Every structure is written in structure tokens, then in C-alpha cells.
Amino acid sequence: MTAQAAQQDTKSEDNPLDRLSTLLRDDMVRVNEKILTHMQADVALIPQLAGYLIASGGKRIRPLLTLAATMLSGGDMNRAYGLAASVEFIHTATLLHDDVVDGSLARRGKDTANLVFGNQASVLVGDFLFSRAFQLMVKDGSLEILRILSDASAIISQGEVKQLATTNNLQTTMNDYIEVISAKTAALFAAACEIGPVIAGQDLSAQIALRDYGLNLGIAFQIADDVLDYNADQKKLGKTIGDDFREGKMTAPILLALENATPPERSFWQRTIGQKQQNDDDLMQAMEILERHNALHKGLEMARTYGKKSVTALHNIKGGTQNEPLAAALSGLVEFSINRGY
Amino acid sequence: MTAQAAQQDTKSEDNPLDRLSTLLRDDMVRVNEKILTHMQADVALIPQLAGYLIASGGKRIRPLLTLAATMLSGGDMNRAYGLAASVEFIHTATLLHDDVVDGSLARRGKDTANLVFGNQASVLVGDFLFSRAFQLMVKDGSLEILRILSDASAIISQGEVKQLATTNNLQTTMNDYIEVISAKTAALFAAACEIGPVIAGQDLSAQIALRDYGLNLGIAFQIADDVLDYNADQKKLGKTIGDDFREGKMTAPILLALENATPPERSFWQRTIGQKQQNDDDLMQAMEILERHNALHKGLEMARTYGKKSVTALHNIKGGTQNEPLAAALSGLVEFSINRGY
Helix, strand or coil, X not given: CCHHHHCCCCCCCCCHHHHHHHHCHHHHHHHHHHXXXXXXXXXXXXXXXXXXHHCCCCCCHHHHHHHHHHHHCCCCHHHHHHHXXXXXXXHHHHHHHHHHHHCCCEECCEECHHHHHCHHHHHHHHHHHHHHHHHHHHHHCCHHHHHHHHXXXXXXXXXXXXXXXXXXXCXXXXXXXXXXXXXXXXXXHHHHHHHXXXXXCCCHHHHHHHHHHHHHHHHXXXXXXXXXXXXXXXXXXXXXXXXXXXXXXXXXXXXXXXXXXXXXXXXXXXXXXXXXXXXXXXXXXXXXXXXXXXXXXXXXXXXXHHHHHHHHHHHCCCCHHHHHHHHHHHHHHHHHHHHCCC | CCHHHHCCCCCXXXXXXXXXXXHCHHHHHHHXXXXXXXXXCCCCHHHHHHHHHHCCCCCCHHHXXXXXXXXXXXCCHHHHHXXXXXXXXXXXXXXXXXXXXXXXXXXXXXXXXXXXXXXXXXXXXXXXXXXXXXXXXXXXXXXXXXXXXXXXXXXXXXXXXXXXXXXXXXXXXXXXXHHHHHHHHHHHHHHHHHXXXXXXXXXXXXHHHHHXXXXXXXXXXXXXXXXXXXXXXXXXXXXXXXXXXXXXXXXXXXXXXXXXXXXXXHHHHHHHHHCCCCXXXXXXXXXXXXXXXXXXXXXXHHHHHHHHHHHHHHHCCCCHHHXXXXXXXXXXXXXXXXXXXX
């Protein structure tokens, strides 16, 4: 099965993400209420812009993780709603700032918020949502959760800055790349999960197990996302293809293709990524080189390695099988995150 | 005395800000150590960029306020150091994002960080400093202080978005303007002061008195800043003149000149601010119109009205005279903030 086919065969209705959403449907209704209530502000532009992005059909994986981790740990779901909204606000704030930083034009098949409302509003509404996230945490009142999410936020921004430093930089190593995605993506997955056992007042081992589940899931998720960026069929799913290539991002596919690159291939990457000199047909050529090195397939294999660590961590939760359907959905979510076509 | 002269006659060495800095010199050393320690990160670009702005000679008014309010309230100064650094980080983060949003080229007589390091890095390092601020608060461990500063942060970003909505908008009222500056500037002044009595465990009346001192000081400070933007002699102090005019910001001077504007004057503002059509000599003409309406002078009078409220609030602190030199410096700071030449 090609990498492309692998990333599409889970597009059916019945996938682990849908199962997770179904198991937590009523709870997600409450989270969405919290999100809607707390994105309100006196200045109309704030709910307009925030609502534009939040209503645009994101997968809501992070708040689902907070809900699932809380339920699995036997924690108070009423506390989880506000905190799940807080996690989604942090995520939304980083998306708004990311799209400004990358100059992105499309997200989830729609024009980006920066394109519709301008970079200025996107930066400032991101700041607003970030502040709101902390207000929600303060309202909950757990210093430990405030620590987890403020640490995650600091790590996310460090990862984003490191990504900036590796962009267009052919010296970037696979290790640099894993550091970047662990920070910019996986840290929030980890924090979203870690909150659950903290709400439930469980011991540190439960916290570590769910954090490790989230961290490795997040790494697998991001590698798969970076493979997806070169996956030709995703265009119909509303994403532009080759964004990472055009932006000179050093992601798994290019790093894997560079490992055994021929001199002409190396020159190609040097020109297109290192020196930012790209012609119209360069993306096509980049994809041919990736294909020659089986780089998308290898990328998904890398993702699976982290996926396995994630599932192992989940099995390490003591008494984690008290809610078998939920544990099964979380376990299935790992493979789904890797093979998803969107 | 002209508005211009009024804003310059406090440029001497012995001013209330210097007196406050002298009274709190040893404490500020400790705050600066905290700032230097906590702006460090694995990615070199972060301390480089943060250090560029933080070392560029800001007045450090906000951390000084936290120190002064804590000392005046008899609070633990060791706690104040980290929290004062937190306040300065929030301020620095908003400056970084502001300069990106405004496309500013100069601050404090130097090229802006966005000009030197790029908009992308400025946005992300702003996010980092904001996260660091919350990490410092969590380390301190007071939920009440976390509430005060997360509320202030949310209000600041709302003020910034509202400012965006009033920019180039001739329908903006004086009330809108006061709302904008109360949020974008005065909220952090207020929070910086309010922290002091909270550290000291004082009652709500002390909290309210110092918050009101900071809030009204902040409003006065910002009105004076907006007058200063049209004050011809500041150029030599490293600021460009007329930034607000070029950016179409509806600040006190223009709003005051609009109150009794003649039809040709109104047409002038309509073209230059409302329709963003500015020629080289328009700033000169704008300043002539402001002069004709005595708008800079009236602006400083407005600032003084808020300054008086600030001093009154200071007098409302029960037992506030236990440290007479400090109380005198805080009182003097109000008039200084209005008349400063920088």
C-alpha cells in the first residue's frame, strides 16, 4: 500500500476520532458552550474573528483528549469543560499567530483569518484567546494545571521560534525536527492529557502515563501532518499541497530524502529550500525525489514508532481499563492520527 | 507656558521617576536579574530578541510600580521581584506585538525588533514572554495575582483590538478613546500596583486604592504620550514624530481639535485620517490645526484631570504615609508622567 493510499483508507465515517467524539458527545456540547461564552468580548471583531476560525470545523482533538483523560481518570467532568476550552483557546491562538508568521492563505479549506481580517487583528485576537485561556484556568483554581499549561505554552513558542531558525536551513537534523514538533505540537497534546489525572487527584504515575500518551501521539500526529503536506490527493480536502515546500520548512519527508541524496538532488534542495529559488515545476520535482526515496512511506513508519510508544503509555495507566470503550478509542486514535487523510 | 515647554521642563536629572528608581535601586537590581534569568531559552534567538528590546532603556515604570506598591503595603519584597519581572514581560510582549501590528520602525531611538529580527520572530518571542510571565506567576503561587494579571492581559488585548477598530475612523468619540487607553495602557499600570497590597495580604480597600492610583496614572500617562507624539522637539529624544497621524490613530489631540473643527479642517481630517490620503506636508498642517485649537495644551489638561484622581487614590491608602519618601515619589510620578519630554 502506498503512503498515499494508507493516508486515505481511514476516511470512512466510522473512525476512532468519530468514536471518541460520539462517546464524549454530551461533554463536547458543554465544552463548545464554554468556548462560545468565553470568546465573547465588547469589541465585536473578537468573537467574529475567533468564531470564524473556531467554527471552521477543526477536529477538536485537544479538548477531546482533555475530556477523555479526565473521564478515564475518574475526574470531575464539570471541571474538564472549562479546561478543555482553555486548551482549545491556546491551540486557536497559536494557529492565528502561525498563519500570520507563515503568511498562510488557506486553512481547513477556507481563507485564513489573517487573509479575511488582516494580520493585525489575527495577532491581537490570538493574544486575547491566550489571555482568556489563563482566565479560565484561574477560574478552575488549580495551580498544578496552571503550571502544566503555562509550561506547555512557553515550550510551544520556543518550538515555533526554533522552527523559524530551521526553516530554509539545510543543516537541520532529524533531531532538530523532532525537537521542533515535540515542542510546537506535542507539548499541548501532552498537557491536554495530563490535566485529566490532575483533575481526578490521581498520583504522579497516572499523570506521567497520560502525558506520555499525549506527547507521543502529538509527535506521530505532526509527522503524519507533514507527510500529508506532500500527499497529492489532499487538495480536494481543502488544503493546499506543498505549503511546507514553498515555505522552506525542513520536515520529515525532506529530511528522509536528504539522508541518501545524490549530488544533483542535494543541489535541488539547496536551491529550492536553502536559497529559496523555486520555479513552478519544482514542487512536482520535489515530490518525485521524495517518491524515489520512499520518503512519505518512511515518514509514516517514523510516525508509527511514536504511535507505538503512545499506545504503550496508555497501557501503563493503572486501572485504565475501567472504561474499555474509551481506552479503545484513545488507542485507535493513534493509528488514525497517522493514517488520516485530512 | 506652551504644551511643548511643559513637556520638557522635567527633563532634569532630579525627577520623580529617578527618585523612585533611586529609592528602589537595590530592588530593581533583583528584578533585572529575574528578567535576565527568565528570558533565557534554548533557542538563541529568544534571548537575543528579548534582550534587544529589554536592554534598550525603557523606563521600567511598571515593575517600579509593583515594587513601590509592595513596599508601601509592607509586603515581602522577595515575592515582588519575580512578579515585577512578570509585569515587565507582559509589557514587553505587548510592545513586540504592537510594533508588528503598527509596522513601527523605531522605538526608544533604535530600530524596532520587528525591523531587526522580522515580524515572525517578534510575534513568537512576544508569545514566549507572555508565557514566561505566567510561569513566574505560577511559581509565586497566588491565584489572586494570577487572576489580576490574566484579567489585565485580556483587557489589554481587547483595548488593542478596539484601537484597531477606531483607527482611521472619524466617528471615534472621546469616550471610545478613553476606553481604548484605559484598556491598552492603564490596565497594566493598575494591575502592577494592585499586586503590592495582595502580596502584603492587605484588605480589599488597599487593593482598590492602589489599583485606582495605577489606573488613573496610566490614563494620564497615555494621554501625555499621545500629546508627545505631536510635540516637535521630541525628535532628538529618539522618537519619530507624527507616527500616530501617519497610522491614522484617533488620539486626544485630534479628537480635541475635531470638537470645534471648521468645515475645511474637518475635510482635512476626513482625507488624511478617514481616507488615509496623506501628502508630505500634511503632518505640518495637522500640527497647525492642533495649535489653532490649543489641542496639545487641552490634552495635557485632560491628563491632569486623571492625574488628580490618581493622587487622590494614593491619599486614600490607609497608613500610606508610613513610607513618606516613597509615597511622595509615587505622587510626584503622576505630574512627571504628564510633563515628561520622553
